[in-house]
Amino acid sequence: MENNMTVTNEHLITNLREEIGKVIIGQAYMVDRIIIGLLTGGHILLEGVPGLAKTLTASTIAEAVGIDFQRIQFTPDLLPADILGTEIYHQKTGEFVIKQGAIFSNLVLADEINRAPAKVQSALLEAMQEKQVTIGDTTYQLDLPFLVIATQNPLEQQGTYPLPEAQQDRFMLKLKIKYPSRNEESEIIDRFTTGNYKTPSMHKIISAQEIMGLREQINDIFIDEHIKNYVLDIVLKTREPSPYIASGASPRASINLIKAAKGRAFLEGRDYVLPDDVKAMVYDVLRHRVLLTYEAEAEDLQVEDVISDILDTINLP
Known part of the structure; x- marks a missing residue:
C-alpha cells in the first residue's frame, strides 16, 4: 500500500509540473522549490532581477493547485493596514466593519518586500509566523495552506529597507533566481512576440485540502x-x-x-x-x-x- 501511495504521489507531482510547464518556460529550480515550500508549510524569499517570471510562476502554481492568490506590491508608503486589513466605520449602522487585507489568501506574493519600511515588513512576518492576524480587538486565523513568497531585487539598494537577518530567518528557503538558458529564452521570445499566442487554460491538479493531507505524509x-x-x-x-x-x-x-x-x-x-x-x-x-x-x-x-x-x-x- 505504501508503494502504491508513493507511485500515486509521484504521478501527482509529474502532473503538477506538466501543468505549470504549460505557462512557465524553464525555471524548474524555482518551481520545485515553491512546490516544496507549499507542501511543507515553509515561506520563500526569491532574489532575482525583474523579468524572471517570479510573479507569473507564483500565480500559475496557485491556479494549478486551486488556491487563492494575492499579489502585494510593496512601496515606501504602504501601511500595515493595507496588508492586514482595518476597521471601517459604517455610517448607516453606526458600527465598525472589518475589511480584510490581502494577507487573507492561501498564497501571497510580497513583491519587492525590501521597498516597504520595517513596520510593514514586521506586520507581514508576524502573520507568517503566527498564521493569524489581529484587527482591532479580534484575532482572525488565516486559511490553510498559507504561503508567503517574497521577492527582492539584488541590484537596487537606494530607497530600500533590507530585511534584517532575524526577519530573513522566518523564511524557510531563499532562492537565487538565474536567467533562463539560451534555448529557453528563444522559446520565450517566440511565445510573446507572435500575435496568435494565447495563455493556456489551467486545470486544477490538487486542492487545498489535499495539500494539507500531503503535508502529513511528508512529515511521516x-x-x-x-x-x-x-x-x-x-x-x-x-x-x-x-x-x-x-x-x-x-x-x-x-x-x-x-x-x-x-x-x-x-x-x-x-x-x-x-x-x-x-x-x-x-x-x-x-x-x-x-x-x-x-x-x-x-x-x-x-x-x-x-x-x-x-x-x-x-x-x-
Whole structure:
C-alpha cells in the first residue's frame, strides 16, 4: 500500500509540473522549490532581477493547485493596514466593519518586500509566523495552506529597507533566481512576440485540502538518525569560530533543512530521505542565515563558498 501511495504521489507531482510547464518556460529550480515550500508549510524569499517570471510562476502554481492568490506590491508608503486589513466605520449602522487585507489568501506574493519600511515588513512576518492576524480587538486565523513568497531585487539598494537577518530567518528557503538558458529564452521570445499566442487554460491538479493531507505524509517521511546528525553537524559548524562567519544559523535552520529534505524526497517519489536531499537543499536553507564577516567580503567570498567549504569538512553518513 505504501508503494502504491508513493507511485500515486509521484504521478501527482509529474502532473503538477506538466501543468505549470504549460505557462512557465524553464525555471524548474524555482518551481520545485515553491512546490516544496507549499507542501511543507515553509515561506520563500526569491532574489532575482525583474523579468524572471517570479510573479507569473507564483500565480500559475496557485491556479494549478486551486488556491487563492494575492499579489502585494510593496512601496515606501504602504501601511500595515493595507496588508492586514482595518476597521471601517459604517455610517448607516453606526458600527465598525472589518475589511480584510490581502494577507487573507492561501498564497501571497510580497513583491519587492525590501521597498516597504520595517513596520510593514514586521506586520507581514508576524502573520507568517503566527498564521493569524489581529484587527482591532479580534484575532482572525488565516486559511490553510498559507504561503508567503517574497521577492527582492539584488541590484537596487537606494530607497530600500533590507530585511534584517532575524526577519530573513522566518523564511524557510531563499532562492537565487538565474536567467533562463539560451534555448529557453528563444522559446520565450517566440511565445510573446507572435500575435496568435494565447495563455493556456489551467486545470486544477490538487486542492487545498489535499495539500494539507500531503503535508502529513511528508512529515511521516523517514529520516535516519545518521542523516539527522549530518544536518546537525552542518548547522553547528556554522556556529564555530571562523574568520569568515560573523553569525551562524539558528535552530530554525536545522528544522527547515530536515523539512526541505523531506519535501525533496517526496518530489523524487521516495518515502525516505537521502544525504543527497540534504545537500540539494542546504544552500537554499542556509544562505540567508549565515552572516559573513568583513574579512570574507574583502576576499570576495560568497556565502555559498562558505557553505561549500563546510560541506567538504563533514563526512557523508
